[in-house]
Amino acid sequence: MAAQVTGTPTAAQVPDEQNGTRNKVVRSILDHGPSTAAELALRLELTQAAVRRHLDALAADGIVEPRDQRVYGSRGRGRPAKVFALTDCGRDAFDQAYDQLAAEALHWIAQTAGGGEVGEAAVAAFARARITAQAEKYHAALESVPPEERTSALAAALTEDGYAATARGAPSSAGEQLCQHHCPVAHTAEKFPQLCEAETEVFSQLLGTHVQRLATIAHGDGVCTTFIPTAQPKKPGRTVKNSNTSNATNVNEAGRNPA
Structure with a gap:
């Protein structure tokens, strides 16, 4: 509605x-x-x-x-x-995410963990656990889909969760763009980019290929845009449940815009 x-x-x-x-x-x-x-x-x-x-x-x-x-x-x-x-x-007008409450909760996690790099790692672990749980149904949607249709299938699954996502060919590139026209946690992600980074890691794992985040609403862009190369030889993998960031694979500049 x-x-x-x-x-x-x-x-x-x-x-x-x-x-x-x-x-x-x-x-x-x-x-x-x-x-x-x-x-x-x-x-x-x-x-x-x-x-x-x-x-x-x-x-x-x-x-x-x-x-x-x-x-x-x-x-x-x-x-x-x-x-x-x-x-x-x-x-x-479309957001019902309690941004201030979410930001305060993530700040509390970071401070309770000890602040600094340790605190940032704790927030990253939370972000990864959150998107991993959310992505279980995305994996089911992609499991039986051929490689050339996975980006569109992921866009459809994201749209069901309120991200208003689309898939389209990337201009002058051998690949596709996954575009999310809405982000329910954009204001919180502006303060905690770990949310975007974890999401990009999961996209890479679901699609079985390297992906690159080109733009984010949290960074001030109009659309969250992720580039997916055409070649997708692997089957979609389940997301990594270990909170250790070294287990993330096939990710390039996850969640961050290029300089």
Whole structure:
């Protein structure tokens, strides 16, 4: 069920029909990532002028914000198109994760373990245990899937857990991109990147190949993006349950954006 974007200063001053359309605009951006007005108009079967009016209202309410479109590879002439991405306020309409409580709990784990590197390792162990338990059903979804379909199957499984994930071909690369357009723990992961790192380790183990995290919502990007090379010769493996970080395999810069 889509979250209703309400409670903003102007939401009560517009007809319900307009609020309904604006919710659809917000949901479309959540599901597909930062989008141009033209892309939204096509997906929602509206005119670009109508979409722009809704985007202007959502931007005024702090729900979306315009950005320059990120271009991969060579770029043509002219300015990059403007895309509209959800702000933290916009994402909060879909979040029911208790970010502050989670951050305090992880901070307590780190301090109780002794702080410093030992504390960071304790948080990493918790993050790995959490995603390992969550990934058991992902393994079941991928177990009988051929290699070329595993990324799409993982995206479908993640979507069922609220990550609004998609799989697509990577631009100018022999591989695919797993895109998560929503992250329920983005605010907590901003303070504790171990959550992203553990998730990337698990993706590598599930897909049976090296993966590389290219972008994360926690880092300020519009979408969590993971690159998966085309060659996937191994069967999906169960996630490592040992908390020792040396047992993680096939991971490159897990959970971190390249410099």
